[in-house]
Amino acid sequence: MLQSIRGMRDILPGDARRWRIVEDTLRRILESAAYEELQLPLLESTELFTRGVGEGTDIVEKEMYSLTDRDGDGITLRPEGTAGCVRALVQHGLLFNQTQRVYYTGPMFRYERPQKGRYRQFYQVGAEAFGLAGPDVDVELMLLGRRFWQALGVEHLVRLELNTLGTPATRAAFRAALVAYLEPLRERLDEDSRRRLDRNPLRILDSKDPGTRAVLARAPQLPDFLDADSRRHFANLTGMLDELGIAYTVNPALVRGLDYYTQTVFEWVTDALGAQGAVCAGGRYDGLVERLGGKPTPAAGFAVGLDRLVLLHEAVHGALDGAAADVYVCVLEPGHQGYALRLAEKLRAGLPGFRIRVHAGGGKLKNQLKRADQCGARHALLVGDAEVADDAPVLKDLRADLPQRALAVDGIIAALRAGVPD
RNA sequence: GUGGACGUAGCUCAGUCGGUAGAGCUCCGGGUUGUGAUCCCGGCGGUCGUGGGUUCGAGCCCCAUCGUCCACCCCA
Numbered sequence: 001m002l003q004s005i006r007g008m009r010d011i012l013p014g015d016a017r018r019w020r021i022v023e024d025t026l027r028r029i030l031e032s033a034a035y036e037e038l039q040l041p042l043l044e045s046t047e048l049f050t051r052g053v054g055e056g057t058d059i060v061e062k063e064m065y066s067l068t069d070r071d072g073d074g075i076t077l078r079p080e081g082t083a084g085c086v087r088a089l090v091q092h093g094l095l096f097n098q099t100q101r102v103y104y105t106g107p108m109f110r111y112e113r114p115q116k117g118r119y120r121q122f123y124q125v126g127a128e129a130f131g132l133a134g135p136d137v138d139v140e141l142m143l144l145g146r147r148f149w150q151a152l153g154v155e156h157l158v159r160l161e162l163n164t165l166g167t168p169a170t171r172a173a174f175r176a177a178l179v180a181y182l183e184p185l186r187e188r189l190d191e192d193s194r195r196r197l198d199r200n201p202l203r204i205l206d207s208k209d210p211g212t213r214a215v216l217a218r219a220p221q222l223p224d225f226l227d228a229d230s231r232r233h234f235a236n237l238t239g240m241l242d243e244l245g246i247a248y249t250v251n252p253a254l255v256r257g258l259d260y261y262t263q264t265v266f267e268w269v270t271d272a273l274g275a276q277g278a279v280c281a282g283g284r285y286d287g288l289v290e291r292l293g294g295k296p297t298p299a300a301g302f303a304v305g306l307d308r309l310v311l312l313h314e315a316v317h318g319a320l321d322g323a324a325a326d327v328y329v330c331v332l333e334p335g336h337q338g339y340a341l342r343l344a345e346k347l348r349a350g351l352p353g354f355r356i357r358v359h360a361g362g363g364k365l366k367n368q369l370k371r372a373d374q375c376g377a378r379h380a381l382l383v384g385d386a387e388v389a390d391d392a393p394v395l396k397d398l399r400a401d402l403p404q405r406a407l408a409v410d411g412i413i414a415a416l417r418a419g420v421p422d
Numbered sequence: 423g424u425g426g427a428c429g430u431a432g433c434u435c436a437g438u439c440g441g442u443a444g445a446g447c448u449c450c451g452g453g454u455u456g457u458g459a460u461c462c463c464g465g466c467g468g469u470c471g472u473g474g475g476u477u478c479g480a481g482c483c484c485c486a487u488c489g490u491c492c493a494c495c496c497c498a
Contacts, residue, residue, distance in 0.1 A: 001471090006489080058496050062423080080498085108498080113423080115492060124498060192495065203496090256497095267498095278498055305498030332456060369458035384456060398458065 007112070007120025015310070017320055022152060022310050023105065026125045029147045033140070035103045035127055040084045042107065046074035052083030052292055054259025056200050063110040077109035080258070081126040082285070082301060083292065089130065090294035099131035105306075117276030117308045127282075128301030130289065135237035137300050138264045138284060139244065145268050145280050146246055148304065154270075154312045158279055160246065162237075162266035163254035165222070166230040168287060171262075174225040175201055181219050188215050205253045222252060233263055260285040264300065272315050273308055280304040323376025325357040327416065329393075330368040332384035340383045343393060343409065350413040373398055379416065 004010060011019055027037075046066050053059050065077035078084050081104055089095045089102070105125045114120060127144060129137045142160060149155035165171055179201050186194055190209035197204065207213065226234075241248055248266075256265045265283035273279075282302025289297035327347065331340045337360075344358045357375060359368045365382070372380040382394040387406060395412055396404040397419075407415060 003489085063496080110497075112496070113494090114490090115494095118497070122498065126498095206496090208494090258497095275493065276497080281498060303498055308498065330457090365456050366458070371458085373458045380458080382456075386456090394456095396457075404457085 005120075007114040009119060009121075013324070014320075014322060018310055018313060019306070021320075022306060022313055023125065025151050026148055026304060026306075027103075027105070029144060029151060030103045030125075030127055033101075033144060035101045038085065038088065038102045038104045040078075040081065040088055040104050040106070042078055042109075043075050044078055044084050044087065046076040048083050048087055048292070049076055049079060052086065052260065052288060053080065057259060059110065059258070063112055065109045065111055079110045080108055081106075081124055081303060082128060082260070082288070085126065085128050085301075086289055086292050086294070086299070090289060090292060095130050095289060095294055095297050099129070101127075101129045103127040115276070116274045117305070117311055119307060123306035124303040125306060126301060126303040128299060130297055130299045132300070133286070133298035135233050135240065135264065138237050138266075139240045139246075141282060141300060141302050142241065142246060142248075142266060143244065145302065145304075148280070148309075149268070152309070152313055152316075154309070154316050157270045157272045157312055157316065158268050159270075160248040160266060160268055161251040161254055162248050162264065163222075163251055164226065164230060164234040164237075164263055165255070165261055165265055165283075166226045167262060170222070170225050170227060170230060171202070174220065174222045177220040177225070178202070178204070182215070185215050188212075202255045205255055230263060237264060256281065256283060260288040260291070262286045266302070270308075270312060273311055276305075276308060278305065279308050279312065321376070323355075323378075325355045325375045325377045327354060327356045327379045327381060328368075328372035328375060328377040329356065329358040329381045329383060330365060330372065331359050331362075332365055332382060334362055336383045336385075336388055339388050343381065343383065346409050347413065347416075350409075351416055354416065369398075379419075381412065 030037075046064070049064060050060050055061075059079045064079050067075060069075050085102065085104060089100060094100055103126060105123070107121050107123050109121055111120060112118060127141065129141065142162075145160070146155070149158045166174075179197065182189065182197055182201065182204065186197065188211055189197065189204070190207065190212050193204045193207050193209065193212045204212065205216065205219075207216070238248070238250075251267075254265055254267060256267075261283045263284040263286065266281070267278050268280040269277040270279050271277065280302055282300070284298070284300040286296075286298045289295070289299055329340050329344055331337050340358050344356050347354065347356050357377070359371065369380060378397065378399050380396045380398055382396065382404075384394075387393045390406060392406040392408050393412065394404050394406050395415060405411075405415075
């Protein structure tokens, strides 16, 4: 049987409703903070990501869907959104002497082994703020996160972790010190960490291996390498978080996988999703705009993992009401199909927001009512000889034991409008 | 890329010691005229993931392969 390729999944009608709720909620909150939507291509030049995300990262080394275009150019299905967003704003001159606060949403692609909460095509909502260097913007981004979780009713499952990486110079100095410390102890590290020692030593801090953890206990600490400005930035940040009542824990092991981060990094994590804990992650990336050809521009942002957020929403709220229609029009004689379709059009015009489905394909009334019931409709309308003769279809409540009535169109509209509270 | 578990009807699953497959749900038809959800009766539906092997005989044992899930790595 033909089936979707690994890591690519279909979001079927039952789930799509939940996706729309989650995505609309995030969008509404971003708009309320005056972030502006941006739509970006799924395909970018491969170079954008090798330069933007970083040559040594796992994403670039083994996870990109890259191909050669017909004219020989290297192009890549975007593995994340920030690089493309920066590219677009630089390309159109929107970062020139001005600030921008934007968001975007859509699928990203990474070639990884799928598991719970991780797919090869996955969905993010990203928000980015440019031209603003202070910790107030960092806090604003975290505040947006808190509103997301509150609005979706999942705030009790999500907590904030943060850290600071300082400036690129900070990272370089710390990295050198860490390597100098670990190199003689190489034999005591697990295999993965030994490999990372050469390539991306900061990631060793994340290791879950007990032996490696023991070695790390006496390793140099990044905070000791922070310069005065970075310390002040972070202190201001945590001060504002305290003021706003946003709970957080400082996690010195939080390093993040992408090369472009500086200063603040943060993650909203959950324990409710198995091994994939990060629901939203982001931070400051003051060097990226310049790296991608723009003027030096401070920037910060985050990405929400929609797939994971949808799973959380499901864990909290369970199954959603599955009604596909509100009103189902039954057609008792084939000759009345046209009447039924006209009736439905009048109802749709008079009842905005109502979902009205007309039976198609004929069949007995018994089966038509069965369909009406199955699609979740609250009401059925019957169109038979008598109803057409009187121009008064019968309105039947499928969810309450009420007498059914023959009503003219205006009467049906009035009854339906009055009868449905929400 | 690595490890573990699992692939039987559209769905959820049984299938004993190896003897050429079952249930529930769904779907379709019926229970006399134009009334659904419940109930009763009947029916459709399977290359047991795929390909080899062992055997008189394989859903069951062996090998390979594909797929799914979970975990590692890493990440949203």
